[in-house]
Amino acid sequence: MQSSIVQEDNNKIIAGIIGNDDRVLKTFYERHLPMVTSYVIKNSGNEYDAKDVFQDAMVIVYEKIKENTLDIHCSLGTYVYGISKNLWRNRLRRNSKVMSQDAQIDQSEEEVALENIERKEKILLIQKYLLVLGEGCKEILMLFFSGHSLKEIAKQRNLSESYARKRKFICQKKFMVMIEKDPVFKELKESSNYE
Numbered sequence: 001m002q003s004s005i006v007q008e009d010n011n012k013i014i015a016g017i018i019g020n021d022d023r024v025l026k027t028f029y030e031r032h033l034p035m036v037t038s039y040v041i042k043n044s045g046n047e048y049d050a051k052d053v054f055q056d057a058m059v060i061v062y063e064k065i066k067e068n069t070l071d072i073h074c075s076l077g078t079y080v081y082g083i084s085k086n087l088w089r090n091r092l093r094r095n096s097k098v099m100s101q102d103a104q105i106d107q108s109e110e111e112v113a114l115e116n117i118e119r120k121e122k123i124l125l126i127q128k129y130l131l132v133l134g135e136g137c138k139e140i141l142m143l144f145f146s147g148h149s150l151k152e153i154a155k156q157r158n159l160s161e162s163y164a165r166k167r168k169f170i171c172q173k174k175f176m177v178m179i180e181k182d183p184v185f186k187e188l189k190e191s192s193n194y195e
Contacts, residue, residue, distance in 0.1 A: 010076045014065055017058075020170070022162055029054070029165075032077040036084040044092060048149060050084075053091070057083040059172055125185060129178045137171035144168055 016024025036057075037050035045053075057080045064070040072079045130138050136157075143153045154164035179185050 010072065013076050014070070017062055017065060020166065022166060025166070025169075026162055028077070032080055035077075035081055039081075039085055040088050043088060045088065048147065049088070049091075051150065052144075053084045053087045054080070055169065055172065056087055058169065059176060062173060063176075121184060125179060125182060129175055129182075132178060133171065133175060136167070137174060140164070140168050140171050141175060 013024060013028055015021070016028070033050065033054050036054045037047055040050035040053060041047070060083055061070065061076070061080060130141065133141070140153055140157065143156065144150075148156070150164050150168065151161055153159075153168070154161040157164065159167070
């Protein structure tokens, strides 16, 4: 059962996330990102991967808050850490970076062809909605997706790093909302049982 102190902390953080409170978000990132970074680095990743996974976890939390489906029985930090771990393990599986010793690749040519089609559809979907975004958001996300750190993006766009982080979070949210409404995304999500 969740203690009242943890629940109070969670409520403050949730209010900060909803209100895009830089101070609350920055404190949350500083407190919990290092744990995710440590986990990702120990499991074939790097700092960039950790930031990316942490950001994706935050987007999932934001969506659950928005949809009023967030039901947690621990601290929000622990919850985000758990989501981050699951996202990272899924990414490793998809990228075939790690495989358990007794795992075997048993994909037919048809499965490989289907995966290639799905990958191409995902790329087309992403490209379609990047074109719809405003130039500022489009540029920030393109830089981020191409591997630039938030520090590099901030420097290139002449922004503070915290503002670049906030803009990336807002742009990514906007981007995901558009993509998730697309019927192609829904089909891809159902076919891959993502999330």
